[in-house]
Amino acid sequence: MSKNRSRKIRGITIFKISAIALAALLGVFQLPSPWIERFYSNGVYPWIQSSISSLANSVPFAVMDALIVALIVGLVAWWWVRMARAGRGKRLRAALAMTFNTAVLGAIIFLVFLGLWGFNYSRTPLTKKLDYDEQRITGQALEHRTIALIEEVNRLAPGVHAAPPLLDEDWIQRLLPSFNGVITEFGRTRAIAAVRPKRSLLDAYIAATGTPAFINPFGGEMIADSRLLQIEKPATAAHEWAHLAGYADESEASFVGFLACVRSGDPFVEYSGLLMLYPYLRSNLRRDDVADRLPKLAPEVIEDLKAIAARESERYKPQISRIQWQVYDKFLKASHVKEGVENYGLFVNLLLGAKYEQEWVPVMKPGE
Numbered sequence: 001m002s003k004n005r006s007r008k009i010r011g012i013t014i015f016k017i018s019a020i021a022l023a024a025l026l027g028v029f030q031l032p033s034p035w036i037e038r039f040y041s042n043g044v045y046p047w048i049q050s051s052i053s054s055l056a057n058s059v060p061f062a063v064m065d066a067l068i069v070a071l072i073v074g075l076v077a078w079w080w081v082r083m084a085r086a087g088r089g090k091r092l093r094a095a096l097a098m099t100f101n102t103a104v105l106g107a108i109i110f111l112v113f114l115g116l117w118g119f120n121y122s123r124t125p126l127t128k129k130l131d132y133d134e135q136r137i138t139g140q141a142l143e144h145r146t147i148a149l150i151e152e153v154n155r156l157a158p159g160v161h162a163a164p165p166l167l168d169e170d171w172i173q174r175l176l177p178s179f180n181g182v183i184t185e186f187g188r189t190r191a192i193a194a195v196r197p198k199r200s201l202l203d204a205y206i207a208a209t210g211t212p213a214f215i216n217p218f219g220g221e222m223i224a225d226s227r228l229l230q231i232e233k234p235a236t237a238a239h240e241w242a243h244l245a246g247y248a249d250e251s252e253a254s255f256v257g258f259l260a261c262v263r264s265g266d267p268f269v270e271y272s273g274l275l276m277l278y279p280y281l282r283s284n285l286r287r288d289d290v291a292d293r294l295p296k297l298a299p300e301v302i303e304d305l306k307a308i309a310a311r312e313s314e315r316y317k318p319q320i321s322r323i324q325w326q327v328y329d330k331f332l333k334a335s336h337v338k339e340g341v342e343n344y345g346l347f348v349n350l351l352l353g354a355k356y357e358q359e360w361v362p363v364m365k366p367g368e
Contacts, residue, residue, distance in 0.1 A: 016100070016101070016104040019104055019107045019108055019111065020103060020104060020107045022107070022111065023106075023107035023108075023110045023111055024107075026110075026111070026114060027110070030122045031119070031122050032122075033122055033123060033124045033125075034124060036119055036120075036122045036123045036124075037123045037124040037187070040119045040120070040123070041119070041120055041123040041188075041246045042187050042188055042189050042246075043189075045117075045119070045120065045246055046188060046189055046190035046192075046246075047190065048115075048116060048117075049117075049192065049193060049220055049244055049245070049246070050190060050191075050192070050193040051193075051220075052116065052219060052220035053192075053193035053194075053195050053220035053221065053244060054193045054220075055220070056195060056216075056219045056220045056221040057193070057195060057196070057221075061198070062198045062199065062200045062201070062216070062219075062221065062223055063216060063218070063219030063221055064200060064216040064218070064219055064221065064223055065200055065201045065202070067216075067218055067219065068202075075102070075105075078098070078101075079098055079102075082094055082097075082098050083095065083098070112218070113217055113218065116217050116218060116220075117215075117217035117246075117248070118217065118248070120246045120247070120248040121248045121249075123246065123248070125249065125252070126186070126247075126249075126252050126255065126350060127350070127353070128365070129186065129187070129364060129365060130350075130354045130355070130362050130363065130364060130365065131354065131355040131362070131363040131364065131365055132350070132353045132354050132355070133353055133355070134349070134353055136352055136353050136354075136355070137348075137349055137352045137353050138352075139285075141352050142281065142284055142285060142348070142352060143285065143293070143294075145281060145351070145352065146278075146281040146282065146285060146294060147293070147294060147295060149274055149277060149278060149281060150278075150294060150295045150297060151295055152274060153271065153274045153275060153278065153297070153298070153301050154295065154297065154298040154301060156267050156270060156271040156274070157271065157298045157300035157301050157304075158298070158300060159267055160231075160267055160268055160271045160300070161300045163267075163268070165230040165231065165268070166230070166266075166268050166269075168196055168197070168233065171233065171234045171237075171266070171268060171269055171272075172194055172196065172237070174264055174265075174266040174268075174269050175234050175237065175238060175260060175261065175264050175266070175269050176192075176194050177264075178259075178260045178261075178263040178264040178265070179192065179194075179238060179241055179242075179245075179256075179257075179260035180192060181260075181263065182256055182259045182260050182263065183242075183245045183256065185361075185362075185364070186256070186364075188245060188246065192241055192244060192245050193220070193244075194241060195220065195221050195222045195240075195241070195244065196222070196237075197213060197222055197223075197224035197228065197233060197236075197237060198221055198222060198223055198224065199223075199224070199226045200223045203225065203226050204315065206223065206224075206225050207225050207226075207227065207314070207315035207316065208315055208316060210312060210316050211225070212224065212225050212228055212232065212236050212312075213225065213228065213236045213237070213239075213240050214240065215240050215243045215244055220244065222237065222240045222241075222244070224236065224237075224240075225311075227311050227314070227315070228311070229304075229307060229308060229311055231268075231271070231272055231275065231304055231307075231308075232272065232275075232276070232308060232311075233272070234261055234264075234268070234269040234272040234273065235257060235258070235261055235272040235273045235275065235276035236276075237257075238256075238257030238258070238260045238261050238273065239253050239254055239257035239276075240253075240257075241257065241260075242254075242255075242256035242257045242260075250346075250347075251346035251347040251349070251350055252350065254276075254280075254347040255347055255350040255351060257273070257276075258273050258276065258277055258347075258351070259360055259362075260273075261273025261274075261276075262274065262360050263360050263361075275301070275304060275305070275308075277351075278305070279305075280347055280348050281348065284348050
């Protein structure tokens with residue numbers, strides 16, 4: 001073997017071991033939040049998101065589907081070719097080598113994930129950027145906020161139902177300015193490249209898990225259940241846009257998305273956001289006597305809530321959903337989100353614990 005070839009093989013081996021080691025280190029140890037916030041989440045990441053989301057908007061299909069197919073087909077073909085070439089007597093060694101190479105590929109995919117989006121898990125929490133105080137989170141505050149929400153949703157419902165539902169292009173145009181306003185207030189240096197909901201080849205599986213939508217961090221796109229109701233789309237999209245804007249935390253994404261909806265100035269978009277928030281507030285009001293003090297929901301609101309529940313249950317499979325959420329819970333905890341899927345419930349804490357200088361405009365801490 002020539003020296004150049006030997007040197008090349010040694011260099012490739014060092015690269016592979018380094019990729020696995022770096023992925024392991026970044027998976028175990030969290031980078032400093034202030035550094036991530038300044039140089040990544042509000043530094044290079046907005047440019048990354050704008051670029052890949054703009055590219056995803058230019059293709060009519062889900063980039064995620066193409067990536068999954070390419071990964072599965074490529075991995076199977078890679079193994080098959082290497083094992084076939086190994087011949088008898090050398091297949092065990094070839095299998096061990098391929099196991100190592102597959103681990104290297106996994107490490108590289110993980111590192112790409114971190115670079116394209118995943119580092120946002122380590123950013124500074126909103127509770128440290130906002131004027132936030134847990135003392136504001138009381139049963140009375142929750143009750144008052146729920147009553148105000150019901151009164152507002154009842155006020156909007158007749159007009160929303162009387163008007164034709166907005167097309168995707170319309171509600172996107174009306175939601176985007178307020179969304180960019182919210183994330184700018186929270187420190188983002190660049191407007192988001194908004195994405196429309198896309199349907200995946202895995203649509204049946206997505207519906208079975210009870211997941212209305214999610215983002216593809218490798219393609220900067222939003223994948224949604226194809227049966228998502230039009231009235232659900234603005235609130236769902238606002239939540240996913242918040243993820244694309246760098247809010248990996250589920251409660252923070254819900255908070256940012258909700259603020260964008262209710263500050264949009266459009267009745268349809270605002271109603272969608274309020275409708276999304278209602279179950280969160282109502283489920284936290286556990287005392288039976290509270291129900292007597294809450295205003296009754298308007299018939300139109302009840303109709304919409306029933307339609308959403310029917311859509312969710314139509315293709316829902318509890319066994320598949322349970323497995324999906326267990327996997328996601330482990331993923332969140334591995335990504336330094338100690339609450340796991342319970343993180344969704346912290347949305348109400350953010351909503352009540354934040355101080356507002358005017359309706360739905362949170363006060364930032366000095367220096368933020």
